[in-house]
Amino acid sequence: MLISNLEILPEKTITEHLGLVQGSSVRAKHAGRDLMASLKNLFGGELRGYTELLQESREEAMQRMIQQAEAINANAILNVRFSTSSIAQGAAEIYVYGTAVVLEE
């Protein structure tokens, strides 16, 4: 599965356009991470717990998008974009979407 945020691929032709595929994931951190975050909020610096949380969340969202693309027999997802929104304090929604296509092998 080729995943790219470009729209054009040199030397390859898109034979079929299958429309939008998407994946999302909402996660909240556990209490321990939250405690560390409030401490870091006092003295500044990187909130490693959050960085990891969002990274995992993004991977999960991407996995869901890939599953969707596989289900409709696509072999590439082009023009992939990410979007993040904070839903409640400490919870974030990660959304990833792109265009599923069939590329000529």
Place this chain on the structure above:
Amino acid sequence: MIPYELMLVMTLLVLAYFIGSHREKRHYESIIERELELNVLPAVSTKTIPKGHYEQQLVMGNVTISVDYFKRFLATLHGFFGGRITSYETLIDRARREALLRMKAAAKEQNADLVLNVKYETSSIYKGSGRSVGSVEVLAYGTALINDDKV
């Protein structure tokens, strides 16, 4: 006689000022050092693929950075009188540069030659008390081009 609560806030402000600015200084030093190191790998926002055979791979880097208590206090004052809020400017600047560096490091691991169509995504994740921004998350992503000869 100064009330107990005021003493506590003052102590925290002073502590946050020293620890926070020390951390920021160290972070900037590390950013500049790594930026020089990764200068060989360009990350651009154009979409045109140069001539040659390339494999494509989505790469990303993210970071969540929090501002310290002292700077948040300053920002609240600024919010009242208006004007530039330098403490938040440096926070977002650090986060963007760090995210880009992490993306570049991920691209380098894949032996990429350059990264195309770089996009940033900024969001405030953890809200502090009231209206103040606690911390920001920045995601940088793009398409890494890996020369076929290297694969």
